[in-house]
Amino acid sequence: MIKKQEEKEKDEIEIPEQGKDPKNLESTEAFKDGLQSLQDDLRKSQDEAENLKDQCLRAYAETENIRRRSEKEIQETRRFAVSGIIEDLINVIESLYRSTEHINEEDKQQEHIRKIVEGIELTRKELLAVLSKNNVQRIEPKPGNAFDHNLHQALSQTPDNNHPKNTIIKVIQAGYLIEDRLIKPALVIVSSGEAE
Numbered sequence: 001m002i003k004k005q006e007e008k009e010k011d012e013i014e015i016p017e018q019g020k021d022p023k024n025l026e027s028t029e030a031f032k033d034g035l036q037s038l039q040d041d042l043r044k045s046q047d048e049a050e051n052l053k054d055q056c057l058r059a060y061a062e063t064e065n066i067r068r069r070s071e072k073e074i075q076e077t078r079r080f081a082v083s084g085i086i087e088d089l090i091n092v093i094e095s096l097y098r099s100t101e102h103i104n105e106e107d108k109q110q111e112h113i114r115k116i117v118e119g120i121e122l123t124r125k126e127l128l129a130v131l132s133k134n135n136v137q138r139i140e141p142k143p144g145n146a147f148d149h150n151l152h153q154a155l156s157q158t159p160d161n162n163h164p165k166n167t168i169i170k171v172i173q174a175g176y177l178i179e180d181r182l183i184k185p186a187l188v189i190v191s192s193g194e195a196e
Helices: 002-011 022-080 083-101 111-133
Strands: 135-140 152-158 169-174 175-178 180-183 188-192
Touching: 083 111, 083 175, 083 180, 111 135, 152 169
Parallel strands: 152 188
Antiparallel strands: 135 175, 169 188, 175 180
16 A cells, blocks of 8 residues: 555655745756757657658659569560560561562472472461461552551552552562560551652
8 A cells, every 4th residue: 555655655756836946946957958858859750750661652652663663574584585586577578478479379389399389388378377476467469558667668669550559569579576576567668658
């Protein structure tokens, strides 16, 4: 019981009335100063904590952005890692197309030439199937199609009465896309409009 009373007395702080005991007045002023100092320290600590919280949130956001960018770069690298090999295969495929273009129908009727042409066409189809499995598609514009600088490369412009301006007159070589990325543009000759 005595302990409880002593604790109670410790918890109660007497604030003397003004004009009374100067010793108590000095201790009250010191207490107020100490309390003000503690409140100032608390505000500073709260401001620092808020600042550190803001810095942590910014650091976390930056880390998340770096992680997302890295994942995207890894996916892009995986998607387009084969593009160098594919570019080489495209040249082979286009050579196979050109190798059969200039054989006339009469020569194709000869047994040995027909078998060679069939072999070339089968090889070309197999290579195109391999490219297709790797999300590569062939761009095959036709004469009369509108010229699209995103997919086509104009080798020249020629006046032409049969085709409006900026339309394809002749396709020299097909182009290729891997997913939505252009690997090789289609090589074309474009109409510059009617001849004068």
